[in-house]
Amino acid sequence: MSGMSIAYYFPFRRIKIVHQSVAQDTRTTRIDISPDKRFLPVCSRCGHPSRRIHSHVQRRVRDLNLGSFRVWLECHYRKVVCMHCRRVVVEDLELFSPCQRVTKRLALYIHELCKMLTVKDVADHLGLDWKTVRRIDKHFLELQYGKTDTCGVRILAVDEIAIRKGHCYLTVVLDYERGRVIWVGKHRRAKTLSGFFNKMPNRDRKRLKAIVMDMWDPYIKAVQKKVPHVKIVFDLFHVVAQFSRVIDKVRRAEYRKASEENKSVFKGARYLLLRNRSNLRRIKDREHLRELLELNEVISTVMILRDKLKHIWSYKFRTWARKAIDEWCALARCTNHPAVQKFADTLDRYSYGILNHCDYPIHTGKLEGVNNKIKVIKRKAYGYHDLRYFSLKIIQAFTN
């Protein structure tokens, strides 16, 4: 193979290859490189050239594979005295960053692989430690998404995601109009969301118009304290989900009251009551539901209440929405069921956020995707060992 040179695989100006050896048994290649003396060494911090050599050093750095061979670079380089930085620094060889054990191009390759594969897969594929892989990917993610960008944001959606059993949550903030996740914080406390607003420059805060969220007091408190001019909108999906839990309470209470003979109608009804009626495709299910609603008046009323509740979000004018809320609360209070009456009080108390929906017809539906993708992201991030890394992976997944 005359004329064959591996130099083409190293298109870096400041280095030259001095030696190469191959170990067939371990399928590794060692390539010795040193600085090309035709160039003055430059400072890896500021890029200024320096003539004053301080010392000569050596380091082993992993590079991209050559075929099926793992490549180790034995790098000889210099430390120089940089007059600009006024200190001793490592010279810049373009090939690797100071303190890194892999070349820049291998690091970039790892980052690209981590977009598709799990950290563990990438580590196994390259024969590296999974912590090294995670650290490298995290470094790139910090560069791209580490800084919270709230420029031009007018509407926000906020939601929490449960990441572990036992009430471990993350707060996710989405730029509603552009559909991108802009921030992820630990827990779902007022302090969490306040932390996000604290990071926002004043001019961005002033530009904010509305925020859609769940009827969750800590978030409301943070908004009212940090951005009091912003209109809070409560999300239909969350409110209906909350009312579904009330329906379930009613079902259990009514089951306890029912006669032995009627108890059989309640069996398997939980799922029928919680699902949308239009989603009940099987005739058997629809018949079962009809039978239960005919049997029990309270359950029948709460199901009507659920349909009416959804309808409140369809009004475009505040007056009509207000009227619908009042009617709903009056009907709910007639049920004579404490859980339903309590919910009516809650809805009345938070009605301002439903009325705001007339001005800003927004919802957190876009954030639902986060919950669906979370398992995939968890797998890719190799669990939640590092919550910052996990958060950056979420932001990445909802930016591309």
Ligand SMILES: [Zn+2]
């Ligand atoms: Zn310098």
